Amino acid sequence: MRIVFFGTPDYAAGALEALLEAGHEITAVVTQPDRPKGRSGEPVPSPVKVCAVKHQIPVMQPRRIKRPAAIEELKQYPAEAYVVAAFGQILSQEILDIPPRGCLNIHASLLPRYRGASPIQHAIMDGEKETGITVMQMDAGIDTGDILYKKVIAIEAEDNYETLHDKLTKLGGQTITEALVLLEEGKLIPEKQQDALSCYAPLIDKHMGAIDFTEDAEAIERRIRAMTPWPGTYTGYRGKQLKIWHARPTLATNSFGRAPGEILKVDRDSIQVAAGRGAVVIDELQLEGKKRMKARDFLLGVKMQPGEILGQNGNK
Secondary structure (H helix, E strand, O other): OEEEEEEOOHHHHHHHHHHHHOOOEEEEEEOOOOEEEOOOOEEEOOHHHHHHHHOOOOEEOOOOOOOHHHHHHHOOOOOOEEEEEOOOOOOOHHHHOOOOOOEEEEEOOOOOOOEOOOHHHHHHHOOOOEEEEEEEEOOOOOOOOOEEEEEEEEOOOOOOHHHHHHHHHHHHHHHHHHHHHHHHOOOOOOEOOOHHHOOEOOOOOHHHHEOOOOOEHHHHHHHHHHOOOOOOEEEEEOOEEEEEEEEEEEOOHHHOOOOOOEEEEEOOOOEEEEOOEOEEEEEEEEEOOOOOEEHHHHHHHOOOOOOOEOOOOOOO
16 A cells, blocks of 8 residues: 655654555655754654665655645655654644545554553553554544554553553554555444543653652552653652652551651662552662662662651752
8 A cells, every 4th residue: 555654753663664564655754853862962863764764765854744835745645545653743634635545543542542642651650451552543633533443452560661662662563554454455444432431641741750759659650660761750869869760569567657758668679668658669760960770789879768758859
């Protein structure tokens, strides 16, 4: 099938590679403009652009895809369908109406749950046991179009954003290639989304990584996994920011009556901290200006004491 592909990050690049491997003709790729990155501030191409250049596919990088000039350029590339994966701009109805088979979006949740920009992180934070990929027929709403095809995957107890993202990237490629086969065979049956079952997954920002120790230990542990590796979770310690990279929840009967954020126990390999209910056992962390390290190595240089309070004078 001839396809114009819209996407920007690694998640989208995985789907683009899968489409190429399946033998689809990608007539053009539409991705975000190169962005400055690192200390040098040099513009860096998106992972999707890198993939397109490798395969010698024409690339469009409009600052606003809705502008008439961009739409006219888009029309120059023949396509039976448009495939979209984390493109980063909203497509107008005029664009959605161009391809005869419509625009298919590869969304990283089981719609109608977790519409929006950050479904992977929110599913982990909410304690969901499963997630997946939904291929939907795009309409003018935000992830509100008819469901065409789904594949489900379990969220494992140790999954963080990075590991689940990588699993869903692979699954996204599998799902869209299977869906396109069914589309060509006329076997995809659109299913209306039940709006009453929907929820929204807003864009993650770094402030959402702040740990609130008044939450229960399970919620804190899920937030840590959802924010790893970016933006990371953090608290304050002795006037500096302290990043928490890995922790485990525990019932911790010794936490009763103790202040949230209070260090309850320090042993050779971990730090136990009181939560609103239970406690978290921290076993990987990073003090501002230092390297990320296991608690055992961290405690060789920083003498934490029971009774100290995390969360004071350090949150940013």
